[in-house]
Amino acid sequence: MSTKILIAPLRYVQGPNALSEIGEHLAGMGVSNPLVMGGPTALSVCRETMALSMNEKGIKSDFVPFGGECTFDEVQRIKDACVSGAHDAIIACGGGKALDTGRTASAGNAVNAGVVPPEIIDGIGADVPCIQVPTIAATDAPTAKVSVIYTDKGEFETFLVFQANPAMVFVDTQIIANAPVETLVSGMGDALATYFEAAMSYRTDSPVLAGGLSTRTAQMMARFAFDTLMEYGYQAMLEAENNIPGQALEAVVEANILLSGLGYESGGLAAAHAIALSWTRVYDRFGVHPTHGQFVAFSTLTQLMMEGRNAEFLDKIYGFCRSIGLPTTFAELGLNNAADDAIHMVAEDASRSVLITSMPSATGTPDEDGGFYDPNEIFNCLKAADAYGRRFE
Ligand SMILES: [Zn+2]
Secondary structure: OOOEOOOOOOEEEEEOOHHHHHHHHHHHOOOOOEEEEEOHHHHHHHHHHHHHHHHHOOOOOEEEEOOOOOOHHHHHHHHHHHHHOOOOEEEEEEOHHHHHHHHHHHOOOEEEOOOOOOEEEOOOOOOOOEEEEEOOOOOOOOOOOEEEEEOOOOOEEEEEEEOOOOOEEEEEHHHHHHOOHHHHHHHHHHHHHHHHHHHHHHHOOOOOOOOOEOOHHHHHHHHHHHHHHHHHHHHHHHHHHOOOOOHHHHHHHHHHHHHHHHHHHHHOOOHHHHHHHHHHHHHHHEOOOOOHHHHHHHHHHHHHHHOOOOHHHHHHHHHHHHHHOOOOOHHHHOEOOOOHHHHHHHHHHHHOOHHHHHOOOOOOOOOOOOOOOOHHHHHHHHHHHHHHHHOOO
């Protein structure tokens, strides 16, 4: 395959108190009767402003609560609510899982990309435009035509790829600034991986989720996400701690959501996300379940070990993580008992992830255990990433 591709949402809107303008944007898109879904916290901060803005434009709507987990059953429930109310769009408000559910429930067909070979799922959603309203900047999921599906126990089940990206991603930075600062920090953990993973995908000519090879444009966006974090990450955290939608926060929210979102989907994923998603296999070993961004941050450090980065470079990235409170050791990640058997389970699971095939040492076809990578090397790099983090203690 030598064809390059870049995909993106049709519209991206960001700014303090932007939500008071959502009715205008919906009207401009021809949406007249959306179904709005979200968890209780997300709806409590969005509902009134959105309803007022939509009323001004004569847009009617229904609100439906989100159940909390992005499972196939929850997707079906939201789809049914959309179809039975004859809604012409789904607006998903909240964090990663609510937004993933909204994207899936509004999709037409989906490709189950977590199985080899991928399978098509007909009519997974209501086939209506999807509008994403992230109320936290904790992941880079909102811009993509990809959703992660979990089991009802919260374990990673599979990921789905849809036909189209969201019609609109709408980010009110005052709402993001008011959210717990840890959510912005998690988003920086997710965005930290983007440049490293995109660079590996580019180097190995690996196909990306967008459906072809990465463009130079996507690589530039991934790199710019990284540069923005290095330049403004710490300052953005301080602004978020004080609920200020300042310049640094504006820059980092754009890096977390837009640059990292386009950067991962059209620039490529690699070991960091293969490992991050595999941590959920040992969920019972954690006192408190880490966030996606926390898993990705530590898994990025592991990928840097796999890349054989030198101490000078590692010090820069570990230093950044430590400055904003991203985990750099098993203990900081919340792993109560970092026994080798648990680390081996993560390594073995990651070696079977299709995402790891973009690493230079991966094999193109799976071995008899379904692995694309030597699990012992991943195990060693996980341990090395933890050991390097512990040297700062
Ligand atoms: Zn991610």
